[in-house]
């Protein structure tokens with residue numbers, strides 16, 4: 001694979017090494033994963049004014065970015081919605097335009113999939129946000145495993161899993177070629193034409209948007225198969241991961257470091273952000289009590305039931321949540337996952353058997369079982385204890401930060417900003433000011449973006 005800058009020449013800046021700095025991103029899920037600390041509107045689980053307040057709190061806490069996931073279609077099982085997040089999710093880039101005008105430093109990272117959007121359209125919209133925000137935009141590149149989404153785009157279950165990353169590779173190469181069409185050294189010279197003729201795209205374009213203030217918006221990635229990890233090693237500068245357990249996080253970081261070197265990049269050219277929450281308390285038991293209270297609030301009946309329905313593959317609206325699991329075995333659905341079936345890939349009988357055994361051993365009702373299985377906050381304790389634990393993660397190189405979901409909305413970050421961040425700063429692992437004006441600078445990434453496009457083969461200018 002050709003790499004224009006395989007050594008990652010850092011002479012033009014002083015990017016941070018991994019193992020030294022912790023970065024927080026605000027991860028707002030647009031789902032009822034938190035407790036309202038003020039009266040919510042009955043029909044909605046977010047509110048733009050409240051969200052703006054939350055984002056400003058994050059900026060007060062020197063968070064690197066606000067990070068939004070993407071879900072373009074509600075999850076369903078055999079035509080029945082399987083989520084309680086039913087009031088919808090706004091378009092990230094439009095919302096970021098609103099937030100860019102109300103903030104000064106914080107990065108704005110939008111998850112946007114390569115499977116359904118056209119490269120020219122995405123390149124233009126992300127670049128516009130980047131220019132508008134003064135270089136604060138990031139793109140979390142996903143292929144999306146939600147086949148239901150295809151129906152929104154009249155493509156059915158478009159693209160089997162195995163082809164998603166070969167397609168994504170070409171998609172991102174086109175985007176990068178379009179972003180590169182403005183010559184870096186002489187911005188006043190005319191934009192170059194991009195002519196791209198390959199497997200998935202045949203494009204002749206002369207982009208009409210200005211060049212990125214940060215060279216290129218920061219690439220994030222989320223996906224964990226082998227292909228997904230190789231894709232991350234090739235493109236990503238930040239990664240949204242699922243690995244929070246210390247050993248698993250360290251293994252993951254080591255594996256990615258190896259893949260980066262294989263792709264011709266320095267092993268520390270990537271920032272890893274698992275998603276989680278933090279619950280603080282005055283004492284360890286106070287923190288634990290608060291954690292259990294938050295958890296009890298967000299695990300509604302509907303949500304608890306949906307967890308069981310996904311495995312059992314059928315409607316269980318009559319199930320008593322304070323009783324045992326259903327006696328009958330799960331329904332095995334013959335359709336593939338790409339037809340929108342939840343349980344075909346996840347070995348439902350096997351899971352059902354494990355759950356029955358666990359419930360028998362511990363005497364769990366359905367409700368207790370689901371709460372037991374649900375991931376709680378990753379860090380629960382006094383500010384000093386949580387700061388110590390986070391420092392261990394950072395110094396070991398297991399993570400570079402967290403995609404943090406507040407447990408309360410809209411003021412759930414205030415306590416973290418006021419009580420935890422000073423502890424982290426005292427330990428020398430958290431910034432005391434924004435390092436620069438762009439997201440790239442604030443994440444301590446190399447200013448000179450590594451281009452991975454094979455220009456000679458793929459396009460001529």
Ligand SMILES: Cc1cc2nc3c(=O)[nH]c(=O)nc-3n(C[C@H](O)[C@H](O)[C@H](O)COP(=O)(O)O)c2cc1C
Pocket residue numbers: 068069070071111113141142143144145146222223224225226227228229240241242
């Ligand atoms: C931590 C994490 C977060 C993800 N977030 C999203 C998302 O917000 N929207 C989306 O469409 N896909 C999301 N994905 C799914 C990926 O796009 C990808 O399609 C899926 O993980 C299948 O690829 P894989 O087999 O490489 O994991 C996420 C994946 C991971 C691991």
